[in-house]
Each structure stands twice: as C-alpha cells, then as structure tokens.
Amino acid sequence: MAVYTQVDDQTLAEFLAGYDVGEATSFKGIAEGVENSNYLLETTKGRYILTLYEKRANPEDLPYFLNMMEHLAEHGIPSPLPIHDREGKALQMLAGRPACLISFLTGVSVHHTTENQCAALGAMLADMHKVGQSFGTTRPNDLSLAGWQELAEKTAARADEVQVGLANEISTEIAFLAANWPKNLPEGTIHADLFPDNVLFTGDKITGVIDFYFGCTDMLAYDLAVCLNAWCFDEEHKFVPGRAKRLIEMYDAHRSLSPAEIEALPLLARGAALRFLLTRLYDWLNPVAGAVVNPKDPLDYLKRLKFHQSIGDTAAYVV
Amino acid sequence: MAVYTQVDDQTLAEFLAGYDVGEATSFKGIAEGVENSNYLLETTKGRYILTLYEKRANPEDLPYFLNMMEHLAEHGIPSPLPIHDREGKALQMLAGRPACLISFLTGVSVHHTTENQCAALGAMLADMHKVGQSFGTTRPNDLSLAGWQELAEKTAARADEVQVGLANEISTEIAFLAANWPKNLPEGTIHADLFPDNVLFTGDKITGVIDFYFGCTDMLAYDLAVCLNAWCFDEEHKFVPGRAKRLIEMYDAHRSLSPAEIEALPLLARGAALRFLLTRLYDWLNPVAGAVVNPKDPLDYLKRLKFHQSIGDTAAYVV
Numbered sequence: 001m002a003v004y005t006q007v008d009d010q011t012l013a014e015f016l017a018g019y020d021v022g023e024a025t026s027f028k029g030i031a032e033g034v035e036n037s038n039y040l041l042e043t044t045k046g047r048y049i050l051t052l053y054e055k056r057a058n059p060e061d062l063p064y065f066l067n068m069m070e071h072l073a074e075h076g077i078p079s080p081l082p083i084h085d086r087e088g089k090a091l092q093m094l095a096g097r098p099a100c101l102i103s104f105l106t107g108v109s110v111h112h113t114t115e116n117q118c119a120a121l122g123a124m125l126a127d128m129h130k131v132g133q134s135f136g137t138t139r140p141n142d143l144s145l146a147g148w149q150e151l152a153e154k155t156a157a158r159a160d161e162v163q164v165g166l167a168n169e170i171s172t173e174i175a176f177l178a179a180n181w182p183k184n185l186p187e188g189t190i191h192a193d194l195f196p197d198n199v200l201f202t203g204d205k206i207t208g209v210i211d212f213y214f215g216c217t218d219m220l221a222y223d224l225a226v227c228l229n230a231w232c233f234d235e236e237h238k239f240v241p242g243r244a245k246r247l248i249e250m251y252d253a254h255r256s257l258s259p260a261e262i263e264a265l266p267l268l269a270r271g272a273a274l275r276f277l278l279t280r281l282y283d284w285l286n287p288v289a290g291a292v293v294n295p296k297d298p299l300d301y302l303k304r305l306k307f308h309q310s311i312g313d314t315a316a317y318v319v
Numbered sequence: 320m321a322v323y324t325q326v327d328d329q330t331l332a333e334f335l336a337g338y339d340v341g342e343a344t345s346f347k348g349i350a351e352g353v354e355n356s357n358y359l360l361e362t363t364k365g366r367y368i369l370t371l372y373e374k375r376a377n378p379e380d381l382p383y384f385l386n387m388m389e390h391l392a393e394h395g396i397p398s399p400l401p402i403h404d405r406e407g408k409a410l411q412m413l414a415g416r417p418a419c420l421i422s423f424l425t426g427v428s429v430h431h432t433t434e435n436q437c438a439a440l441g442a443m444l445a446d447m448h449k450v451g452q453s454f455g456t457t458r459p460n461d462l463s464l465a466g467w468q469e470l471a472e473k474t475a476a477r478a479d480e481v482q483v484g485l486a487n488e489i490s491t492e493i494a495f496l497a498a499n500w501p502k503n504l505p506e507g508t509i510h511a512d513l514f515p516d517n518v519l520f521t522g523d524k525i526t527g528v529i530d531f532y533f534g535c536t537d538m539l540a541y542d543l544a545v546c547l548n549a550w551c552f553d554e555e556h557k558f559v560p561g562r563a564k565r566l567i568e569m570y571d572a573h574r575s576l577s578p579a580e581i582e583a584l585p586l587l588a589r590g591a592a593l594r595f596l597l598t599r600l601y602d603w604l605n606p607v608a609g610a611v612v613n614p615k616d617p618l619d620y621l622k623r624l625k626f627h628q629s630i631g632d633t634a635a636y637v638v
Contacts, residue, residue, distance in 0.1 A: 003350040008430030009520075025521060027427045028359060029350035031322040040347060040359065042425070106361070108346045111327030202344060 003029035005037045005052045005095050012041075015094050018085040019101065021045050035213070037097070040104070047104035048083065052097040057213065059098050064139045066090050066100055068132075068189060068215045073103070075131040077124070078200075079209050080105060105208030107200025113231045116204040119246040121227060124206050125194065126254030129220045132189030138217040141192060143275050145181055148174055151278040158285050162298060170278070173305065177271055182219065182264045190223040192216055195230040221261040224251055225268035228317065229276065229304050237303040244317045262314050269308040277301035322348035324356045324371045324414050331360075331369075334413055337404040338420065340364050354532070356416070359423070366423035367402065371416040376532065378417050383458045385409050385419055387451075387508060387534045392422070394450040396443070397519075398528050399424060424527030426519025432550045435523040438565040440546060443525050444513065445573030448539045451508030457536040460511060462594050464500055467493055470597040477604050481617060489597070492624065496590050501538065501583045509542035511535055514549040540580040543570055544587035547636065548595065548623050556622040563636045581633050588627040596620035 007015075012024055022045035030049075032038045037052040053062060066082045070090070073081040080102035082090035092099045110117060141147070152170050159167035191198075193214040200208030224247070232244040248265075251257065280298035287295055311317070326334075331343055341364035349368075351357045356371040372381060385401045389409070392400040399421035401409035411418045429436060460466070471489050478486035510517075512533040519527030543566070551563040567584075570576065599617035606614055630636075 009427050010431055012427070024427050025425045026519075030359070031348035031350055040349070106344045108328050108331075108343050112329055200345075 003031075003037045003039070004054050005097050007039065007050070007052070007095050011095060015092070015099075016043065018087075018092075019083060020086060021048065021083065021101070041101070049080065049102050049104055050094075050099065051102065052094060052099045054097065057098070061139065061213075062091055062098055062100070064137055065212050065215055067137060068135060069102065069212050071135040072128060072131060072209075075134070077128050077131055077209060078105060078207055079212065105200055105210065107202050107207035109197050109199060110201055111196065112235075113196055113243060114204070115242045115246045117201060118227075118231050118243040119250040120201075120204055120206050121194075121199065121231060122224075122247040122250030122252075123254045124199075124209065125191075125223060125227060126251045128191065128209070129188055129223065130255055135189045138189075139215070141190075141216040141218040141222075143192070143214065143279070144218060144222075144271075145174075145178055148177075148271075148274055148278055151282050155278065155281050155285055159281060162281060162284060163302070166281075166302070169302070170274070170281075173270065173274055173309075177267070177274065180267060181271065182260070182267065185219040185221055185261055185264060186258065187217060188220050190216060190218050190220060192218065192223060192226060194223065194227050219261075219264075219268065220255075221257065221264060222268050222272065224248070224257075225265060225272040226275075228265070228269050229272045229301070232317075233304060233307075237300050239307050241317070241319045245319070248314075248318055265314045265317065266308050266311055270305060273301050273305035273308055277305060322350075322356045322358070323373050324416050326358065326369070326371070326414050330414060334411070334418075335362065337406070337411075338402060339405060340367065340402065340420070360420070368399065368421050368423055369413075369418065370421065371413060371418045373416065376417070380458065380532075381410055381417055381419070383456055384531050384534055386456060387454060388421065388531050390454040391447060391450060391528075394453070396447050396450055396528060397424060397526055398531065424519055424529065426521050426526035428516050428518060429520055430515065431554075432515055432562060433523070434561045434565045436520060437546075437550050437562040438569040439520075439523055439525050440513075440518065440550060441543075441566040441569030441571075442573045443518075443528065444510075444542060444546060445570045447510065447528070448507055448542065449574055454508045457508075458534070460509075460535040460537040460541075462511070462533065462598070463537060463541075463590075464493075464497055467496075467590075467593055467597055470601050474597065474600050474604055478600060481600060481603060482621070485600075485621070488621070489593070489600075492589065492593055492628075496586070496593065499586060500590065501579070501586065504538040504540055504580055504583060505577065506536060507539050509535060509537050509539060511537065511542060511545060513542065513546050538580075538583075538587065539574075540576065540583060541587045541591065543567070543576075544584060544591040545594075547584070547588050548591045548620070551636075552623060552626075556619050558626050560636070560638045564638070567633075567637055584633045584636065585627050585630055589624060592620050592624035592627055596624060 022043035026042040028040050030038045030040050035056045036054050039050040041048045041050050069079045070082050072079040083101040084090050156167045198211040234240050277298050280296050283295040284298050341362035345361040347359050349357045349359050354375045355373050358369040360367045360369050388398045389401050391398040402420040403409050475486045517530045553559050596617050599615050602614040603617050
C-alpha cells in the first residue's frame with residue numbers, strides 16, 4: 001500500500017522510449033496493491049499503470065499472470081491489458097525489479113456492495129470463467145488445502161494469542177475439509193482473490209477487474225465461494241442473503257452451475273473463509289516492519305467460517 | 320508518502336455532491352506529500368487532487384495556504400486552484416480530517432535538474448514573488464532563526480550520533496547567522512520549500528508548482544537561496560555553477576535583485592542549508608513509527624552548508 005521502488009523521470013523516459021505510448025505528462029505513485037509498487041502514468045497517448053514487482057512476487061509466476069490478463073482482456077473481460085514494447089515484450093526489468101506497463105481502467109472500487117453490484121459481479125465472474133477455458137496455461141493454487149495446512153502449521157503455536165481455541169478450530173476445520181474437499185468439479189482459470197478492492201465500478205456496471213496475482217487453476221465454483229465471502233457479508237460480518245442470491249443467480253444465468261457444484265458451495269465457502277482467515281492470521285502474527293496498513297482482523301473470517309458451518313445446504317444462500 | 324485516512328466510495332459521493340464537479344470515475348490514493356493523505360480523483364467533469372490534512376498540519380494555517388494557492392493560480396502561476404463547493408467553501412471536513420479539493424496539474428517532477436529547468440525555475444519564482452506582493456495575508460516563517468534555534472536545542476544532545484562534532488557546528492553556525500542575518504531585504508510571500516519534488520515539468524516548461532504548506536512571509540531572496548540548495552547540487556552534493564547561474568540570472572531578469580540581496584545570497588544560502596540540515600536531523604533522530612520512507616540524510620545539507628561557508632561572495636554562484 002505504498003511505493004517501495006522509486007522511478008525517477010530519466011529512468012521513466014528511457015523505459016518509455018522502448019514503447020509506442022508517447023511521452024509522460026504525469027506520473028504519480030499510487031497506494032494500490034499491498035505487495036507491489038504502482039504508478040499511474042499519463043502520456044501524450046493515454047493512461048497506464050506501471051507495476052514494479054517487489055520481493056514477495058515470484059518472478060517465475062509473472063508471465064502466467066500477464067498472459068492471463070491479456071487473454072481475458074482480449075476476450076472482452078475488463079481486465080488490464082499488458083502493453084508490449086516495440087520488440088513485443090510485456091515483462092521488463094526496471095530499477096532492478098520485474099516490471100510491466102498495463103492499461104488503465106476507469107471506475108471506483110466500492111466499500112459497501114449492493115445487490116445490483118453483486119449481480120454484475122456474478123455475471124462477470126461467469127463470463128471470466130467461460131473465457132478462461134481457452135487460456136492454455138495452468139498454475140496450481142498455492143493457497144488450497146496444502147497451502148492452508150502449511151499456514152496452519154506456521155501459525156499454530158501463536159494462533160491462540162488472537163483468540164483462545166483458534167489453533168484447534170483451524171486444525172479441526174482443515175481435517176474436515178481434507179476429508180471432504182470436492183474432487184470432480186469443473187476446473188479452470190480463476191481469479192481467487194476477487195474482493196471489492198479488485199473490482200472497479202461506474203455505477204452498477206463493472207468497468208475493471210484488477211490484481212490477478214493470485215490467479216490460478218482450480219475449481220470454478222471455488223471462485224464463486226470466495227466472492228460469497230468477500231461480497232455477501234455486512235460491516236458486522238453478518239450474511240446478507242439478498243446479495244448472495246443475486247450473485248449466485250446471475251452467475252448461474254451466465255454459466256450454468258451443475259448440481260454437484262451447487263451442492264458443494266457451502267463446503268467451498270468454508271474453504272475460502274479458512275483461506276482468508278489463515279493468510280490474515282499469518283499477517284497479523286507477522287506484521288511487516290514499516291508497513292503503513294494495519295493487518296486486517298483474521299477473526300472477521302472466523303465469523304464467516306462459522307456461518308458456512310452452520311447452514312444446512314446451498315438453499316440457505318439463495319433464500 | 321502514503322494514504323493515512325481511507326475515504327470510501329459512499330463518503331466520496333456524498334462529499335462530491337456538495338460540489339459542481341460531476342461524479343467520480345476514478346479515485347486512487349497517491350503516494351505524494353509526506354504529511355497528508357492525497358487522492359487523485361477523476362470525475363465526469365475533470366481531474367482533481369483531494370487532500371486530507373493529517374495530524375502534523377495546523378488547521379489554523381490551512382486557510383492561509385489555500386488562499387495563497389488561489390491567489391497565485393488566479394494570477395497566472397501554475398499552482399493548484401482550491402475548488403469551492405456550492406456554498407463557496409474550499410476548506411472542508413471529510414472523514415474526520417480537514418480536507419480540500421484542488422485542481423490537478425499535469426507534468427512530471429524531475430530528479431536530475433538541468434540548466435534549462437533551473438532557468439525556468441528562476442523565471443517562475445520571480446513571477447511568483449511579484450504576484451505575491453498583492454496577496455494581502457501574512458504568516459511568519461516558523462523555520463527561520465527562532466525555529467532553527469529550537470530545532471538545534473531539540474537535537475543537540477544526539478546530533479553527534481550522526482557525526483561527531485555536528486552539534487557544535489550547528490550551534491556555531493546559528494550564532495553566526497543570528498549575528499549577521501539580513502534585516503532590511505525585500506519581503507513577501509514565499510514558497511519556502513521549492514524542491515524539485517514540488518515542481519512539475521513538461522519538457523523544460525513548468526506546468527505545476529505544488530505543496531505550499533511551508534508558505535509564509537519572509538525575504539524573497541531567501542526563497543531563491545532555498546532553490547540554490549535544492550536545485551544546484553549534483554548527486555554527490557557538489558555545486559553545479561551552470562545551474563545556479565541560469566537560476567539567478569533568470570530570476571533577476573524577471574525580478575531585479577537589489578545589490579543588498581545579491582550581497583546577502585551566500586548568507587541566506589547558509590541559512591537555507593542549515594534549515595534543511597536541522598529538519599532532516601530531527602526526522603533522522605525521531606523516525607515516525609510505521610513510515611515507509613526512510614528519513615533523508617541530514618549530512619547532505621552539511622555539505623551544502625560548508626560550500627556556502629567556503630565561497631567568497633555571490634560571484635561564486637554565477638561563474
């Protein structure tokens with residue numbers, strides 16, 4: 001949530017000379033994305049985002065993310081389009097960091113999501129999944145069962161500092177999910193982190209989907225389960241059925257959910273809640289020195305997890 | 320250098336409803352200014368910067384700064400123009416902070432300054448000083464002799480942690496400046512912090528001057544002395560005579576320097592070097608918890624101070 005790597009005007013001018021994007025008329029570091037440095041660049045030809053990938057990004061994964069964005073953008077999903085230089089390259093080195101220039105998307109991310117926005121999200125997510133079927137590359141989801149197990153081990157000794165009994169709740173849930181995690185649901189390319197922060201709206205219309213740096217290959221319905229967690233609870237972490245109903249119904253209208261996917265949704269939602277509980281817990285216990293942003297409360301996702309544990313079946317989501 | 324206060328989409332929409340600026344089409348926190356939260360806002364009608372003033376800003380001073388910007392912008396200086404709401408107010412409260420919407424300025428700030436850019440700076444600074452003569456309000460310079468004395472006292476006990484003998488060098492210099500500080504030079508409205516960070520260029524043309532939050536009433540030639548320090552030394556803190564010559568000559572071409580001002584320039588430059596040495600030293604010894612940006616090295620300005628101490632007279636600046 002800051003600019004970690006400074007890019008001065010001369011370095012920028014030399015970098016842009018490799019592209020057919022004109023010359024810089026404005027260049028401002030933006031407080032977007034927790035892990036990378038981002039600049040909003042205006043040139044004589046248009047607007048762009050320049051991203052420099054910081055230490056936590058694995059350089060080997062970057063081509064996958066950029067190709068995924070490009071594939072989606074070329075197939076009508078409003079994702080950023082990586083810009084290629086005069087030699088055809090999108091991924092560069094700049095100021096000692098891997099870097100990429102991508103197209104700028106208008107729109108404002110929403111803090112309080114509405115039912116209409118959830119409907120728009122469902123439609124876009126289904127379209128993204130359909131379009132993703134022709135994306136040729138795969139990448140495992142590092143933050144599925146095995147990843148959760150690893151985070152659970154790393155946090156076990158201190159989880160109870162956050163809430164007594166938390167380590168035990170996590171290990172019990174992982175054991176349950178490991179025994180019951182779906183195996184034969186439709187898979188494909190998923191965003192895997194589709195929070196309101198990562199969607200830009202103009203009114204109720206989605207004009208941008210950003211931050212594909214958790215993109216991977218996994219069950220499509222898992223992506224929907226992430227959205228259920230991220231979009232369909234209110235400020236007090238109470239479930240808002242109206243939002244979930246519109247999200248799921250519009251998803252289904254754009255890409256039919258199979259009976260097996262529908263049945264698995266509460267289980268997938270438990271997994272998604274656990275995923276964010278675990279990453280937040282890890283960040284809470286291991287704050288980054290010098291970070292401006294306070295770590296988010298992991299217990300927000302324990303509340304969601306308990307809700308998903310409590311419901312009978314998917315019908316509870318679409319009342 | 321970060322966004323300290325979050326403004327969500329609903330809060331923003333309610334705020335903008337008070338203005339005739341259209342609706343938000345993009346809204347991004349920008350990493351600009353060390354002390355305040357800044358957002359780049361695009362609306363259906365234009366582009367703006369939204370600033371929320373954080374704790375270090377004295378709310379009583381804000382009307383002065385905003386009026387100064389407005390006066391300069393209305394008289395042809397490319398400073399941001401504070402936007403007034405439908406009731407005529409520019410200074411607001413937003414998310415619990417004093418806040419102001421100002422016009423967006425294009426241009427890129429330069430890291431390595433050129434002689435032509437220094438010439439443009441001299442012309443603009445002189446124009447700003449002339450235009451400032453009709454600005455009716457005054458504000459004392461908190462960071463002149465008395466302020467330096469205060470910072471020297473606050474840092475004296477630990478200054479030698481940075482360099483042995485530094486506390487003594489500072490107190491000797493302050494004693495010298497106190498005895499010799501000019502008293503009868505032309506005064507007026509000055510920027511007082513006109514570093515390259517605060518000037519936006521398109522090529523060699525200045526398209527923006529920003530960050531008026533040290534603006535005050537003081538000797539006009541002191542503002543030029545700040546620029547001598549901030550623009551006319553290279554990366555190794557060596558003086559670059561070509562830059563200083565163009566800066567001073569173009570200033571003089573737009574506003575004639577009196578013989579007394581010319582004679583006082585080395586002394587004013589010593590004072591300006593000491594001012595930034597002291598504020599950097601204070602920030603170095605008192606780092607802000609959670610700050611992303613490392614404090615700047617105070618000794619950069621000790622090197623400048625020694626240079627100004629070493630020269631004979633102003634002729635050394637314009638060789």
